Amino acid sequence: MKTKARFEIGFEQILDPAGQVLTKRLPAFARDPEEMLRMYRVMTLTRTFDSRAIALQRTGKLGTYASCLGHEAAHVGVGAAMIEADVLAPSYREYGAQFWRGVKPEEVLLYWGGNEQGSNFSGPPHDFAWCVPIATQTLYGAGAALAFQTREEKRAVVAMLGDGGTSEGAFYEAMNIAGVRRLPIVFVVVNNQWAISVPRSAQTRAATLAQKAFAAGIPGVQLDGNDIIAVRKVVGEALQQARQGKGPTLVEALTYRLSDHTTADDARRYRSEDEVNKAKMIEPLERTRKYLESLGVWDDEKEQSLMAENKKIIEAAVKTYLNSPAPAITDMFDYMYAELPDALREQRKTAIEENAADE
Numbered sequence: 001m002k003t004k005a006r007f008e009i010g011f012e013q014i015l016d017p018a019g020q021v022l023t024k025r026l027p028a029f030a031r032d033p034e035e036m037l038r039m040y041r042v043m044t045l046t047r048t049f050d051s052r053a054i055a056l057q058r059t060g061k062l063g064t065y066a067s068c069l070g071h072e073a074a075h076v077g078v079g080a081a082m083i084e085a086d087v088l089a090p091s092y093r094e095y096g097a098q099f100w101r102g103v104k105p106e107e108v109l110l111y112w113g114g115n116e117q118g119s120n121f122s123g124p125p126h127d128f129a130w131c132v133p134i135a136t137q138t139l140y141g142a143g144a145a146l147a148f149q150t151r152e153e154k155r156a157v158v159a160m161l162g163d164g165g166t167s168e169g170a171f172y173e174a175m176n177i178a179g180v181r182r183l184p185i186v187f188v189v190v191n192n193q194w195a196i197s198v199p200r201s202a203q204t205r206a207a208t209l210a211q212k213a214f215a216a217g218i219p220g221v222q223l224d225g226n227d228i229i230a231v232r233k234v235v236g237e238a239l240q241q242a243r244q245g246k247g248p249t250l251v252e253a254l255t256y257r258l259s260d261h262t263t264a265d266d267a268r269r270y271r272s273e274d275e276v277n278k279a280k281m282i283e284p285l286e287r288t289r290k291y292l293e294s295l296g297v298w299d300d301e302k303e304q305s306l307m308a309e310n311k312k313i314i315e316a317a318v319k320t321y322l323n324s325p326a327p328a329i330t331d332m333f334d335y336m337y338a339e340l341p342d343a344l345r346e347q348r349k350t351a352i353e354e355n356a357a358d359e
Contacts (some may be wrong), residue, residue: 007214009207012223012230017282019290027236029080030229033297039080039228040288040298041306043072046096047285048310049105050259052318053112057263061322065112066093067259070226073284074190074253076100077231078158081239089128089141089159094190097160101127105317110324116331117324135165138174138187145183145248156184156242158235164195166209172216175250179216184242186235187213187250190225192257197270213250225253226284229291258283329355 014023014030029035050069056062068075071093079100082088088097095108102123110118111130119129126144131137141159148155165171166189178185189209193200206212213220221238223230231253238249256279260267267276292298333340333348340348 005214007211007220009210010221012221012234013227014229014233015224015227015287015291017226017287019287019294021291027229027233029232033292033295036288036292036295037297039076039232040285040292042076042079042096042100043228043285043288044306045105045310045313046072046076046099048307048314049095049099049108049317052314053109054259054263056109056318057112061113062109063112063114064262064264066262067257068093068095070256070258070279070283071190071192072096073228073288074188074225074231074255077228077253078160078188078235080228081232081236082158083239084124085153085155086239087124087126087128087141087144087155087157089137089144089157090130091134091137091161091165092130092132094160097158098123098127105314106320106324109317109321113321115324115327116335117327119335135161135168135170135174137161138165139170141185141187142174142178142183145178145185145242146181148184149181149245154243156186156239158186158188158239160188160190162195163189163191163193163200163203163209164198165189166212167195167203172212175213175216175218175248178248179218182245182247184245185248186238186242187248188235189250189252190255191252192255194257194261194267194271196261196265197267199271208252210250210252216250218248218250220250220252222252222254225255226282226287228284228288255284256282 014021016022046068050067053062053065054067057065075094075096079097088101103121107118107121128137128140138159138161141157145157175187191209195203208222210220210222221234223234225231234251238251242248258279289298329351330348333344
């Protein structure tokens with residue numbers, strides 16, 4: 001029997017869990033203390049925000065919320081790798097990438113608080129809003145990439161999803177058309193090991209998720225998703241290839257979900273405390289901080305000052321959110337269609353009448 005095809009999956013890691021550099025060829029941004037500090041600031045802001053959002057939900061001041069604890073490097077690294085003209089097609093927990101691109105914390109709170117105005121967020125207006133249906137954002141991203149290709153624009157799309165999303169048909173469909181048309185899109189799979197209560201081992205027999213790219217005829221690469229330098233480097237290179245018309249890439253970022261899937265979940269029912277504690281030993285913030293300390297640009301005093309600054313920023317965002325006007329009952333109808341269908345127009349009328357009666 002003849003061999004018709006072979007593939008290999010590369011693995012990128014630049015910082016080990018102790019913050020030690022594993023290569024002699026650091027990217028230029030990693031040698032720039034100010035750029036590394038900027039990424040670290042957004043990472044820590046994201047974690048401060050995450051903790052406060054969970055507290056708001058637990059006290060009945062926020063709806064169900066999807067935590068991003070442990071994903072900070074994977075998310076901020078992606079945001080930092082993009083240019084403003086690129087398009088982000090997120091799922092529902094990539095706050096670090098969105099904060100980097102200009103979304104305000106209070107806007108995220110508005111969204112999870114049930115206020116449609118949260119989707120009218122700051123930052124690039126061409127970025128997609130949060131997407132709760134699993135993997136459908138990959139199709140939207142492929143469509144945007146097709147538009148860029150058709151208009152001969154040097155722009156690219158990042159479509160982000162979790163490991164569970166790679167089991168969805170939409171993911172394969174998006175990858176397939178991206179491969180066929182050589183679309184300018186990068187699929188970033190943030191593999192946090194758990195699709196709610198389903199472990200990665202029950203998702204697929206594939207040795208990696210990155211190798212799923214080869215079925216679509218596109219490159220796949222795996223990296224340490226807790227290593228922000230590796231994330232930014234690999235995603236940045238893939239985006240550059242996409243903008244140059246050299247087609248899509250699938251990037252698998254290995255990390256771990258240190259939190260519950262959402263505030264409606266209790267991860268203690270399906271995973272061990274020992275597993276979580278081991279994951280905490282290789283989490284991204286401590287690793288990045290140690291690297292900054294090795295550069296001589298960070299210490300405990302600066303850390304405490306940053307934490308105080310983050311708390312001030314997030315408390316101001318919480319105040320803005322809590323003081324925002326309650327959404328109108330009609331908001332659930334007014335931001336989906338350019339022309340409201342007759343059936344929904346009737347429902348809208350009924351909602352207004354029943355709301356007035358309740359008042």
